[in-house]
Amino acid sequence: MYCRNCGEKLSLRFCENEGLVPYCNRCENYMFPQFSVAVSMVVVNRAQDKILLAKHAEDEDFILFAGYVKKGENAEKTVPREIKEELGLDVVKAKYMSSRYYQPKDILMLNFLVVVEENRPIKLNEEIAEARWCTPEEALQLIRKGTTAEQFLSNAIKELKRKI
Ligand SMILES: [Zn+2]
Numbered sequence: 001m002y003c004r005n006c007g008e009k010l011s012l013r014f015c016e017n018e019g020l021v022p023y024c025n026r027c028e029n030y031m032f033p034q035f036s037v038a039v040s041m042v043v044v045n046r047a048q049d050k051i052l053l054a055k056h057a058e059d060e061d062f063i064l065f066a067g068y069v070k071k072g073e074n075a076e077k078t079v080p081r082e083i084k085e086e087l088g089l090d091v092v093k094a095k096y097m098s099s100r101y102y103q104p105k106d107i108l109m110l111n112f113l114v115v116v117e118e119n120r121p122i123k124l125n126e127e128i129a130e131a132r133w134c135t136p137e138e139a140l141q142l143i144r145k146g147t148t149a150e151q152f153l154s155n156a157i158k159e160l161k162r163k164i
Contacts (some may be wrong), residue, residue: 004031067085092117
């Protein structure tokens with residue numbers, strides 16, 4: 001482990017309430033491990049009876065729309081920005097649902113249920129090969145199984161029955 005500021009090799013030092021934490025002797029600072037934050041979005045129409053799923057060109061399965069939170073941005077801003085970038089649609093409202101830490105890539109995923117305005121045709125950006133409106137039942141069939149996205153989707157569907 002090396003310092004992200006100066007490149008010095010880090011050593012472990014005891015930090016109160018934290019235990020052993022990587023420490024840079026040159027910067028004289030603790031270097032807490034970093035992780036990314038992203039939003040995962042269950043996109044629904046205004047009537048809240050259809051869910052929009054995404055598919056990448058190289059994949060068979062469908063996934064949820066997602067995007068990284070930019071440095072300095074709050075997650076409530078990330079949601080409409082990503083929906084605009086990926087779909088060209090406006091967000092009517094968004095509700096925070098829950099979060100999960102994705103260990104393999106060190107990403108904290110924040111899940112939102114997002115209602116979009118459908119008065120415009122979808123304009124996909126190049127990252128996404130297909131976007132498909134599905135009933136909740138179809139969405140559960142199409143989503144990649146055993147994933148965080150599947151869990152977020154099934155929670156969102158329970159929430160939709162109450163309307164957000
Ligand atoms: Zn350093």
